[in-house]
Amino acid sequence: MSPEFKISEIFWSFQGEGCNVGMPAVFVRLSGCDLECPFCDEGGMLGSNPRPDRMTAEQIRDKVRAVSGQKFPNVIFTGGEPTMHMKRKVEQEALETAFKGFYTMIESNGHFKVPDFIDWVTVSPKDDYFNGSQRPPDEFKFLMESTGEIYGKEFGLVFGVESIRKVFPDTTIIIQPITYDGNELKSQKATAYALTLVKNSNTNIRLGCRLHVITGEK
Numbered sequence: 724m725s726p727e728f729k730i731s732e733i734f735w736s737f738q739g740e741g742c743n744v745g746m747p748a749v750f751v752r753l754s755g756c757d758l759e760c761p762f763c764d765e766g767g768m769l770g771s772n773p774r775p776d777r778m779t780a781e782q783i784r785d786k787v788r789a790v791s792g793q794k795f796p797n798v799i800f801t802g803g804e805p806t807m808h809m810k811r812k813v814e815q816e817a818l819e820t821a822f823k824g825f826y827t828m829i830e831s832n833g834h835f836k837v838p839d840f841i842d843w844v845t846v847s848p849k850d851d852y853f854n855g856s857q858r859p860p861d862e863f864k865f866l867m868e869s870t871g872e873i874y875g876k877e878f879g880l881v882f883g884v885e886s887i888r889k890v891f892p893d894t895t896i897i898i899q900p901i902t903y904d905g906n907e908l909k910s911q912k913a914t915a916y917a918l919t920l921v922k923n924s925n926t927n928i929r930l931g932c933r934l935h936v937i938t939g940e941k
């Protein structure tokens with residue numbers, strides 16, 4: 724029997740963050756996470772949709788095609804934590820078969836292994852659990868707080884920017900300021916700290932943005 728995946732939503736938009744910013748893509752949001760970050764706008768552990776759909780890989784693919792109107796649109800698996808739903812071989816194989824020919828991306832907190840069929844891997848560590856033994860990501864994304872700290876210290880994130888640079892000398896590191904809803908000053912502070920860190924770095928560290936927030940897209 725085909726495995727089913729818990730889907731919060733599937734929508735056609737564009738990548739607003741990271742190295743692929745501006746790329747049109749369908750987002751497949753899998754429900755729930757194993758973390759509960761205070762600023763999470765995707766519902767943390769419970770997920771943003773109290774009644775997620777249960778869909779097979781083929782049903783997800785068909786919906787992806789329907790919302791985009793394209794046969795092979797770019798696809799971003801996100802969450803929540805999408806890799807939580809792809810731990811079993813049967814799940815990985817079902818998605819790999821259904822999405823053959825697509826350009827597939829994933830956004831993960833780095834807690835679980837990313838399936839081999841995924842073309843582009845973004846890891847945004849929120850704590851120390853990511854230990855570098857998994858598949859090397861294509862980019863890391865760290866979140867900058869208004870205090871000038873990289874988010875995660877309170878959850879034991881000591882495997883920070885400099886440590887990651889030693890293990891992954893060539894992987895792009897994005898420093899993305901947290902956007903504080905309704906608090907422009909805090910958002911500006913976070914941006915200023917992020918910019919300072921990027922300007923003072925002599926490695927491949929870039930300032931991240933959230934273009935979809937600026938443009939009002941989802």
Ligand code: SF4
Nearest residue numbers: 756758759760763803
């Ligand atoms: S890791 Fe991401 S999805 Fe999970 S709770 Fe934190 S911000 Fe939300």
